[in-house]
Amino acid sequence: MMIKTLLEIVQLMALVLVVLTPFLRLRWLGFTAIFTITAQVVICSVLAFHVFSNGLFEHTYTGTFTTGPIAIRIDYLSAWFILVISFTFLTGAWYGIQYLKKYQGEATLMKIHAAAYIIVYTSLIDICVVQNSIVFLVVWEIMALGSFMLVIFEHYKRETIKAGINFLIQSHVAIVFLTMAFLWVKVKTGSYDFAVITEYTTVYPIFGTGIFLVFFVGFGIKAGFVPFHTWLPVAHPAAPAHISGIMSGVIIKIGIYGILRMLTLVEANFTFLGYFMLFISILTGLYGVMLAIVQHNLKRLLAYHSIENIGIIGIGIGLGCLGIGTTQPWMIVTGFGGALLHTLNHSLFKSLLFFSAGTVYQITHTMNIEALGGLIKKMPRTAILFLTGAVAICGLPPFNGFVSEFMIFTGLYKGLLSNQFGSTIILLFSILALVLIGGLAMICFTKAFGIVFLGTGRSDLPVETNPEKPLHVWPLYAIGFMMLLIGIFPFLFSPYLEKTIGLFRFNTPINAADILAPGMDFLTIIGLYSAILVAMGAILYIVRNSIGSRRNSPDCTWGCGYVGTSTKLQYSASSFVRTYRKLFEAILMIHKKKTMAFGLYPKTIEQTTHAYDKIEYVVIDKPIKMFRGFLNRFVFLQNGNVQYYVLYGFIFISIAILLPLLINRILHVLQILKNI
Amino acid sequence: MVSFILILFTSIFFVGLVIRTKSMMSGRKGPGILQPMKDIIRLWKKGAVYSHTTSIIFQIAPSIYIASILMAILMIPHGNLPGIISFNGDFVMFAYVLALGKFLMIISALDTGSSFEGMGASREALFSMLVEPAFFIIMGSFALFTGHTSFYEIFNALNYGPYITYLLGLLATFVLVFIAMIENSRMPIDDPKTHLELTMIHEVMILDNSGFDLGLILFGTNLKFAMYGALITNFFIGAIPLHISIPMFFGIQFCFAVVVGLIESFMARFRMSHNPQFIFILTSVSLLIFFGVLLVLGKFI
Numbered sequence: 012m013m014i015k016t017l018l019e020i021v022q023l024m025a026l027v028l029v030v031l032t033p034f035l036r037l038r039w040l041g042f043t044a045i046f047t048i049t050a051q052v053v054i055c056s057v058l059a060f061h062v063f064s065n066g067l068f069e070h071t072y073t074g075t076f077t078t079g080p081i082a083i084r085i086d087y088l089s090a091w092f093i094l095v096i097s098f099t100f101l102t103g104a105w106y107g108i109q110y111l112k113k114y115q116g117e118a119t120l121m122k123i124h125a126a127a128y129i130i131v132y133t134s135l136i137d138i139c140v141v142q143n144s145i146v147f148l149v150v151w152e153i154m155a156l157g158s159f160m161l162v163i164f165e166h167y168k169r170e171t172i173k174a175g176i177n178f179l180i181q182s183h184v185a186i187v188f189l190t191m192a193f194l195w196v197k198v199k200t201g202s203y204d205f206a207v208i209t210e211y212t213t214v215y216p217i218f219g220t221g222i223f224l225v226f227f228v229g230f231g232i233k234a235g236f237v238p239f240h241t242w243l244p245v246a247h248p249a250a251p252a253h254i255s256g257i258m259s260g261v262i263i264k265i266g267i268y269g270i271l272r273m274l275t276l277v278e279a280n281f282t283f284l285g286y287f288m289l290f291i292s293i294l295t296g297l298y299g300v301m302l303a304i305v306q307h308n309l310k311r312l313l314a315y316h317s318i319e320n321i322g323i324i325g326i327g328i329g330l331g332c333l334g335i336g337t338t339q340p341w342m343i344v345t346g347f348g349g350a351l352l353h354t355l356n357h358s359l360f361k362s363l364l365f366f367s368a369g370t371v372y373q374i375t376h377t378m379n380i381e382a383l384g385g386l387i388k389k390m391p392r393t394a395i396l397f398l399t400g401a402v403a404i405c406g407l408p409p410f411n412g413f414v415s416e417f418m419i420f421t422g423l424y425k426g427l428l429s430n431q432f433g434s435t436i437i438l439l440f441s442i443l444a445l446v447l448i449g450g451l452a453m454i455c456f457t458k459a460f461g462i463v464f465l466g467t468g469r470s471d472l473p474v475e476t477n478p479e480k481p482l483h484v485w486p487l488y489a490i491g492f493m494m495l496l497i498g499i500f501p502f503l504f505s506p507y508l509e510k511t512i513g514l515f516r517f518n519t520p521i522n523a524a525d526i527l528a529p530g531m532d533f534l535t536i537i538g539l540y541s542a543i544l545v546a547m548g549a550i551l552y553i554v555r556n557s558i559g560s561r562r563n564s565p566d567c568t569w570g571c572g573y574v575g576t577s578t579k580l581q582y583s584a585s586s587f588v589r590t591y592r593k594l595f596e597a598i599l600m601i602h603k604k605k606t607m608a609f610g611l612y613p614k615t616i617e618q619t620t621h622a623y624d625k626i627e628y629v630v631i632d633k634p635i636k637m638f639r640g641f642l643n644r645f646v647f648l649q650n651g652n653v654q655y656y657v658l659y660g661f662i663f664i665s666i667a668i669l670l671p672l673l674i675n676r677i678l679h680v681l682q683i684l685k686n687i
Numbered sequence: 688m689v690s691f692i693l694i695l696f697t698s699i700f701f702v703g704l705v706i707r708t709k710s711m712m713s714g715r716k717g718p719g720i721l722q723p724m725k726d727i728i729r730l731w732k733k734g735a736v737y738s739h740t741t742s743i744i745f746q747i748a749p750s751i752y753i754a755s756i757l758m759a760i761l762m763i764p765h766g767n768l769p770g771i772i773s774f775n776g777d778f779v780m781f782a783y784v785l786a787l788g789k790f791l792m793i794i795s796a797l798d799t800g801s802s803f804e805g806m807g808a809s810r811e812a813l814f815s816m817l818v819e820p821a822f823f824i825i826m827g828s829f830a831l832f833t834g835h836t837s838f839y840e841i842f843n844a845l846n847y848g849p850y851i852t853y854l855l856g857l858l859a860t861f862v863l864v865f866i867a868m869i870e871n872s873r874m875p876i877d878d879p880k881t882h883l884e885l886t887m888i889h890e891v892m893i894l895d896n897s898g899f900d901l902g903l904i905l906f907g908t909n910l911k912f913a914m915y916g917a918l919i920t921n922f923f924i925g926a927i928p929l930h931i932s933i934p935m936f937f938g939i940q941f942c943f944a945v946v947v948g949l950i951e952s953f954m955a956r957f958r959m960s961h962n963p964q965f966i967f968i969l970t971s972v973s974l975l976i977f978f979g980v981l982l983v984l985g986k987f988i
Contacts, residue, residue: 385740388742408784449786457794457808461797467800544787551754551903555749555750563734563736565737566736580802582797586806587805591809
């Protein structure tokens with residue numbers, strides 16, 4: 012009962028805040044919003060931990076005639092995601108309140124923003140707990156609209172509104188697919204409850220696979236699986252930094268939640284699903300990071316990295332599915348465990364990266380990597396935090412990214428040892444993909460960090476004084492601390508992980524917990540070794556400082572004897588990735604403009620490269636262009652003459668009236684024919 | 688523990704041996720095999736020059752680089768004696784720990800704001816990315832072959848296997864030798880002795896390092912060579928008692944050093960744009976090993 016009350020309080024708080032917002036003065040608005048979100052997060056965390064210690068919570072509201080009984084179920088999976096969402100929303104709110112100080116003049120915008128923030132948080136929590144199709148769709152829609160409002164904060168910019176509408180449309184395409192899948196179940200079973208999905212698919216496992224695929228498209232658009240990813244790199248840069256962090260950190264993860272939820276429910280051909288998920292995820296991961304490297308907008312680069320990380324999570328899920336299909340418990344544990352942990356990890360380091368990119372934006376007013384440089388001297392804290400995120404996202408020890416990638420790697424290698432040729436091959440390619448993703452991510456983040464924060468400034472940018480106030484930075488430190496905690500003490504999280512993995516079907520007589528407990532030991536081990544690595548680095552550094560630095564002298568960077576300072580001598584981001592770009596030219600789509608120098612006194616020459624998304628071109632742009640071309644043939648109908656429009660109206664009405672009559676006639680004739 | 692001490696010991700004279708081989712091949716007497724180590728010790732005693740442009744990253748990177756290599760060495764077993772660190776999937780951590788060192792070296796090169804070092808960093812990042820799949824596939828193949836997933840267990844099981852393992856071991860040795868050459872930026876990929884910065888990879892990344900830091904980085908190269916040598920050794924020494932396996936260890940390290948010297952003497956450096964193709968060969972060979980293993984195990988459909 013306590014949980015039910017808490018859940019209702021959370022909803023009520025959101026409602027009260029949304030109603031109050033228009034009447035609050037701006038000064039109070041920030042305070043109230045922060046207070047509300049913090050209180051909501053605290054309540055939700057209590058709720059989630061309560062579920063983790065006391066087991067599944069279930070409650071059914073009576074509902075209405077349309078919805079039927081509304082089931083609320085909070086199991087470990089919901090609790091895990093509630094915790095992930097809550098942490099990022101908390102840090103996002105605290106960071107955002109500082110970030111938005113610049114926009115104090117626009118009171119209406121701020122009010123809408125605050126209200127939308129609370130609405131999105133509440134609806135995300137609801138999505139995790141509601142298990143009734145109609146209510147789920149309604150909440151999902153609220154979430155989609157809310158996040159649309161969040162994205163178009165700076166609606167007066169053309170780019171932003173364009174990105175926002177793109178996002179809105181694609182969210183609704185996702186909803187169409189979800190509705191289709193839910194209707195399928197409803198028509199076949201007559202109930203909106205999620206539990207019937209299991210009942211229905213147990214009888215017809217082949218439909219289970221089909222239903223899952225439809226769900227996958229719906230949730231996959233939200234999560235950003237290739238080829239449904241095209242909204243993501245547009246929407247993230249358009250939103251304010253704290254919103255980008257939240258979108259990338261948790262809003263796209265709700266798609267992953269959906270996929271995992273369906274996997275706990277449907278009964279299907281899991282081997283096939285495993286192959287399918289692995290294939291899509293390999294594609295997603297590789298494609299995401301390949302495009303990330305050539306981006307020159309820092310936030311866009313990070314957005315493409317979200318796609319890559321969704322790929323890694325997907326590889327985990329695929330591994331788990333394959334484990335269910337071939338009854339190998341170890342693969343289920345490492346696959347789903349890795350996916351769940353990577354979901355948490357990615358929400359941490361990606362929000363950290365976006366928040367620190369936001370700080371860079373606030374100070375320099377640009378996100379163009381080529382224009383930045385040498386920021387580590389002006390904003391050392393942000394630089395170190397960004398570096399932390401960068402190391403973690405590359406999956407390097409001692410941070411959290413390594414733990415989850417290691418977990419997936421272990422599963423993949425164990426899976427290799429299985430006896431099926433097909434699974435051996437696909438797992439080999441998954442290993443290959445994961446390794447390549449790691450290596451490519453390293454290129455990408457050495458570029459991002461190296462060019463933005465190191466060296467010297469590449470252009471004259473307005474730099475504001477004292478950019479890093481403690482209030483501004485503490486949420487980032489909190490995230491960094493969490494990341495290190497997971498990296499070095501992963502076993503603190505393994506009990507929760509164990510319980511959550513236990514939800515997935517182990518079609519074995521063995522008790523899930525028996526496999527899980529020893530399976531989690533390696534988490535302790537790698538945490539310990541990461542700690543040893545850190546200690547060794549620290550000791551060596553201390554030794555170096557005590558021995559080496561007696562006669563150190565500063566000078567300028569060696570430049571073949573050239574001692575002047577010129578920022579133009581530095582390597583730029585495009586030149587850093589040039590060799591890579593040449594190598595993968597076939598996959599990338601890069602528009603290049605170049606003016607040549609000619610004549611005795613050549614004018615300024617310039618070269619611009621612009622990377623475009625090839626899949627977006629093929630899947631979105633081209634069909635739309637063709638569709639538009641098709642529709643253009645009917646443009647004569649819209650000729651602006653009122654008389655014609657009256658005629659259309661008349662034609663429409665006559666058809667509307669005549670059609671049933673006509674059909675009746677035809678049926679009648681058919682009847683006669685039959686009688687003959 | 689045994690392997691850790693042996694590797695540290697080998698690292699003292701490994702590069703000296705390579706240089707000695709090269710000198711003899713070009714008809715010179717060459718320096719003593721301890722000369723590179725003496726140079727490093729001399730560097731450790733010297734003061735350093737730091738660029739105004741650099742930040743803390745430039746200062747901590749070499750230490751972490753060495754720490755990462757030492758950490759990786761801790762995982763390498765010796766015959767039937769496990770490394771100090773040994774657990775399931777340790778080779779994944781091995782590669783990732785090394786990658787951490789590389790990450791920091793790359794950003795420390797970018798920290799100097801020099802275009803030479805940026806160029807080196809760019810190439811290092813790309814080539815080390817391309818070379819990683821080969822290592823992971825080799826370890827995957829042997830994991831599949833032996834049914835284990837840690838360095839120690841794989842090597843232990845490998846040496847009790849049929850004779851075909853030695854053939855696979857030979858192929859793997861080929862790949863590992865070249866991985867070592869690439870990781871240490873040696874001849875067919877990179878020429879550390881060239882006079883032109885534009886054609887270097889690793890050496891150009893560390894142009895601005897000096898004094899103690901430079902010593903650390905050079906020592907890192909020695910350690911890495913000895914580490915890969917130890918890895919290769921493990922393909923051939925099994926449960927032999929220590930008094931035979933230790934001489935064998937040094938024998939194989941010696942051969943490895945001589946081979947490196949020979950390759951450096953008789954091969955020219957590839958054009959920079961051809962390097963990726965060469966590295967892809969390694970991945971293909973390791974895929975060959977993988978399919979070989981599948982064939983041996985009869986897992987092909």
